[in-house]
Amino acid sequence: MKQQALYEQIRTHRKIASVKYTKHLEKALESDVSGVFLLTGNIGVIKRYVDLFLSRERFVFLHVEKIGGLQVDREGLEFIASYVKPTGIISTKSSTIKQAKKLGLRTIQRVFLVDTDALQHGVEMCNTVQPDAIELMPGIIPTMVEKVRTLTDIPIIMGGLISTAEEMRKPLEHGAIAVSTGNPDLWEVNLHGGI
Template sequence: MNIKEILERNPVIPAIKNKENLAEAINSNSEIIFVIMSNLINIDEIVSELKEKGKIVFVHIDMVEGLSNSSYGIEYLINRTKFDGIITTKHNIVSFANRNKIPVIQRFFILDSFSFKNTMLHIRENRPNAVEILPGVMPKIIKRICNLVNVPVITGGLIDDKEDIINALTAGAEGVSTTKIELWTM
């Protein structure tokens, strides 16, 4: 799976946070969907419905309610679902995913110069397949990150309108994830 190529075709990524968003995501033109909120009871059903429609599914495993943030949690999901990759903020989970050849997007929150510096360090150490930078409304920071890393950069968080998406993509991001359904058709 080449995340960079997928993002070239699908720069706006539907991020679903509830069952109501599922039908919209299934009917979207996007090949890739981020499942950012789920639980142990519904995750298999959500992933199955998306996969039946040919979607590439990344599950934010930190946000699967009831799941432990350990390698056992990922193994459980591997055995229960047919996701294509994971999203996580946890460094140990990125390492586990890499060892097991599971595509992984590592999510970072950039709050200040300290978190920026640590983000760069963790990207070099962890070697995720892609990174997601939050909040996604920081074009200057997005541009700096894109110039410093050699993995696809996705942004998300606080994406409210078309202008936010254009600013992020213009700054160098290859994708923008959003829960705003009205932006999924851009």
């Protein structure tokens, strides 16, 4: 999927189902989301999950550190790129992002905002590696979107600790392109009203 097409698909619903449990796969398929971040599964089932979402025209990013039985090294990423064939991967590790990009996968760098040093290091890392998007966590500090946007032009997705519709809307008002949430009840929230 080309980068611009990915951003357009993300902007369709502006929310992403972060699927942490297999029991939520069906709910994510039926939900009004642009795509999914898969944080569940193992090497024996992950291709089937990816194919299922892709067949429904949803993008699929695998959080590679969360897939059971997958070694996150060059061979593991080659397996993902050549056999599983998701839209892309999510990782907290810049070396993984760099290797995935070489294999033609779209990438999302997950950055945890625990203090100003983590913010500075995360932005420097992203500006060096140039992932397709940054997922800032936790998503309940929407004003950080504006700060990070002054430091990089990489699109921002907010996720983590989001538990209400209002917490989903705030990051979008501050410039995020989408929000991700693992709460299935929020996958049906209409985010286009007033934004």
